[in-house]
Amino acid sequence: MDQQRAYDTVPAVVHMHLARTFVGTARTFVGMARTDSALVNARAALVSARRTRNRTIEGRALSQLGHVYSSAGLADSARSYYASAISIMREVGYKRGVRNALAEMAESFRTGNEQKQLDRAVMYFDSAAAVVDLARRGAGEDENAVAFLEDQVDVFGGWARAWAGRRAEVGSARSAASALGAIERGRAQSLVDMVTRLQSSERVRGLAQFRPVVGRDLSIDVDSLLAPLRASRTAALSYLHAGDTLFTWFLEPSGALHLQPPVRITEAELAQLIRSSRRSLGADDARSAPLNPDELSLSSDSLLSTRYPVDDWKRLAALLLTANLEATVPAGTPIVIVPHGTIGLLPFAALTVGRDRFAATRRASTPAGARRTSSVQRVALGTRNPLRYAPSFTALRASEARPRVAVAQGRRGAAGSVASSALVVGNPAMPFVYSGRWTTRSRLRSLPGAEAESQRIGTLLGVRTLTGKTATESAVRRRMVDAPLIHFATHGLGFGSAASARRSFVAFAPDSLQDGLLTLGELMDERALALRAELVVLSACQTGLGNLTRAEGSIGLQRAFLAKGARAASSSAFGTLTTRRRDC
Known part of the structure; x- marks a missing residue:
């Protein structure tokens, strides 16, 4: 009491x-x-x-x-x-x-x-x-x-x-x-x-x-939401990984939408499969620490000598690609992919479709006990179908909602042609970056392969490219606002942790106003920046990486360009390979 x-x-x-x-x-x-x-x-x-x-x-x-x-x-x-x-x-x-x-x-x-x-x-x-x-x-x-x-x-x-x-x-x-x-x-x-x-x-x-x-x-x-895809007979795959269960939605070109039977796989198992696939292509995990510029150089010989885990790739294809994809999606049909979580790190272009030809031509007369060898007809999805990624169908619809800019090939820079206002940058005079513990400054190395790439693009579009000391960050900032097409062939990097993601950058020449590193944070903080580009190409290493989230996808450079008005952004979750070596 x-x-x-x-x-x-x-x-x-x-x-x-x-x-x-x-x-x-x-x-x-x-x-x-x-x-x-x-x-x-x-x-x-x-x-x-x-x-x-x-x-x-x-x-x-x-x-x-x-x-x-x-x-x-x-x-x-x-x-x-x-x-x-x-x-x-x-x-x-x-x-x-x-x-x-x-x-x-x-x-x-x-x-x-x-x-x-x-x-x-x-x-x-x-x-x-x-x-x-x-x-x-x-x-x-x-x-x-x-x-x-x-x-x-x-x-x-x-x-x-x-x-x-x-x-x-x-x-x-x-x-x-x-x-x-x-x-x-x-x-x-x-x-x-x-x-x-x-x-x-x-x-x-x-x-x-x-x-x-x-x-x-x-x-x-x-x-x-799916009406535009159905009208263009575009296929789509969307994923949800929740509670150790993988769900896959498949939109056929015919317009039929299917939810595949759920598959049990833990987050750890799925992450390990994807990590193995990335490493087999010479890619590391999404970076969260300062970079060492020397690490950004990897020869094609080194890439080709990397072990290719065939069983892991087969399992990923079986998990993520529907069994009837080959039969229902003709070659050349575009496929929109909406990944979820760690699936966003996977290169779907490297997944294979096809079947074991031996299984279809097996003869009953094969002698008992004889060793049978199979002839596998499989093809990489990226060589069979054009692929496009989106963080959601809603985001894709929102990006497609704005009026299109008519882009036509210029005549060697003909005045007034839309493509003549395209912005093409290659191999700028490189800036310094921080390495170690964000205390040591090192200059990024030159990229002659990227310069040659930009010159080819410039010739195709009929525009003068920005290279070397003319490719300053200030010049890029001024011109990209009105450019209907943007192509950056330079160094770049996406950081994978929430703490470092805003430091993700595309490299340009420094000048008296800018340090030469156009960062994700700067892009997002430029309130007045509104792009009209139909396409932004980030031809640079690992610009497709970022802070991976389940709700928003990858918080990286490609998302920043979309947020600022670009209709589409092309980036890489890997190093970019030029004619003779990985050039980044």
């Missing part, structure tokens, strides 16, 4: 700290699978929270109790607490709490053992996604929006998985389209925001149909 009286006299501010501590401790015990201890702490958190008379703290404690009961498999109790938490947090306007409780309520319906609960799951995921979108609009600049969205990817992944599970209930076509619509709602949204801000008001209104509305039929949204 004395203990209770003493407890009653504890100030509210102390109870607030106690409630937060108990919530954190309960969460820790859930992670340790110690449900009883988690439940004790979650209940204590609720008692302290109610003594604070702080409704936000009470809502968080109720949500944590729901989480504990859900982890214990007691779905009904969990949902009761989630419902109370949602009600309170809506009342006080705590959007983050509402979002989390809605998502956990949805997950309890998706993973519960009860029959016919997936319809409830998609309803709650839908509501959670709407709250996410509302909160995202107030997240601020791109970096903050990306960080916020990265914390929300499980909402959209769970939503997609719930729709995928409703195949028998709603039909395979609607299930596949709605599941794709769910993940599209959570992908590359910050990039889409930046792209649409550059468009005319009419174009922005045209894209408004894809803004989240609770209860809207996702399959209708997807039909609208």
